[in-house]
Amino acid sequence: MRPETHALADGEVGADPTGDGEPMISFDHVGKRFFKKGKPFQALGDAHFDVRPGEFVSIVGPSGCGKSTLLNITAGLMRPSSGQVRYQGAPIGTVNTRVGYVTQADTLLPWRTVRQNIGIPLEIRHHPRTDRADLIEAMIEKVGLAEFGGHYPAELSGGMRKRVILARTLIYQPETLLMDEPFGALDAQLKLVLQQELLRLWADAGTTILFVTHDLAEAVTLSDRVVVVSSRPGTMRTIKAIDIERPRDVFEVRFHDRFRELQQELWAILQDDMLEGGEM
Ligand SMILES: Nc1ncnc2c1ncn2[C@@H]1O[C@H](COP(=O)(O)OP(=O)(O)O)[C@@H](O)[C@H]1O
Ligand SMILES: [Mg+2]
Known part of the structure; x- marks a missing residue:
């Protein structure tokens, strides 16, 4: 310094x-x-x-x-x-x-739905398949996207995409x-x-x-x-x-x-x- x-x-x-x-x-x-x-x-x-x-x-x-x-x-x-x-x-x-890291360039995978994007960290961590779905639904609810789990990123507004990124980061509770x-x-x-x-x-x-x-x-x-x-x-x-x-x-x-x-x-x-x- x-x-x-x-x-x-x-x-x-x-x-x-x-x-x-x-x-x-x-x-x-x-x-x-x-x-x-x-x-x-x-x-x-x-x-x-x-x-x-x-x-x-x-x-x-x-x-x-x-x-x-x-x-x-x-x-x-x-x-x-x-x-x-x-x-x-x-x-x-x-x-x-x-740590969970939301980078400046953070993007969602366009070929995956909201639900599938949010589930990525669970897949990477080999989280048991059986409770993945419940965790994902709870997280979608938490960030206020209950109606949009089956939507693709291109169908969402900028703010909604930010919510998905937040959900994807929080799902493994860093x-x-x-x-x-x-x-x-x-x-x-x-x-x-x-x-x-x-x-x-x-x-x-x-x-x-x-x-x-x-x-x-x-x-x-x-x-x-x-x-x-x-x-x-x-x-x-x-x-x-x-x-x-x-x-x-x-x-x-x-x-x-x-x-x-x-x-x-x-x-x-x-x-x-x-x-x-x-x-x-
Ligand atoms: N991997 C890298 N290689 C070379 N220069 C870099 C690299 N990453 C960042 N820089 C440079 O370091 C400086 C600080 O970058 P950065 O940390 O991105 O700043 P900020 O996030 O505050 O805008 C900038 O001049 C940037 O161009
Ligand atoms: Mg920067």
Whole structure:
């Protein structure tokens, strides 16, 4: 971490600040270097924070600051060039099967129905055939697609396809969810509906969520804490605790004074990076 560039507020970075047990995920000075045309370039500078069990943590930062890279490393799909990620205390070696990962490019198999798409993780895990159908029906119900089990992806709206992806990820009850801008391309109203659903599912299941977004309002709406990352090489600017009580109604929370304050504070930290530093 470049000490001259990061101003840490809230005193939340580093070791478990509350001292109440082992973190679910801990990022210990994680950096990632790639090579472009034979030349090394630093994509991710230095990520250093913990995610506690059951916590909802968002990462916000401009395009190209290494957010997806950090999730890829957490999923075990990529190795860091420096530092280490630990999952429940153990270094992540190969693919981390305890996490569910909704990637930015997530798509459904077009030749399979909703039901068949949602069942994929059960097939991969050789889940007993006999209760697959029941699990799938329960999940379809949970994400509000009861009428659509036999439909194909092409017959669904964008929001419905997101629900199917969510159902497919949740069906094997991962203890941790990594989500990379899952609602990015949706219109504003639909985004709120799905945020509400996600909060409900998260509260029911007690899942730990690490969520990437570049939408500050979304980060404040959903999170317990927001990690703010600078433009490339992504360096942590601050971690902000979102002290708004739960359960939150996503349609109403944005009218709270505290919501506006937090959003403004985050924007004040990020605006230079967002306006100048991003790759978009
Ligand atoms: N596998 C890769 N090989 C080379 N460069 C990569 C690779 N993955 C990402 N990058 C580069 O690293 C930087 C960070 O990428 P990424 O993590 O996708 O950023 P973000 O998700 O914050 O937009 C970008 O410049 C991107 O082009
Ligand atoms: Mg990304």
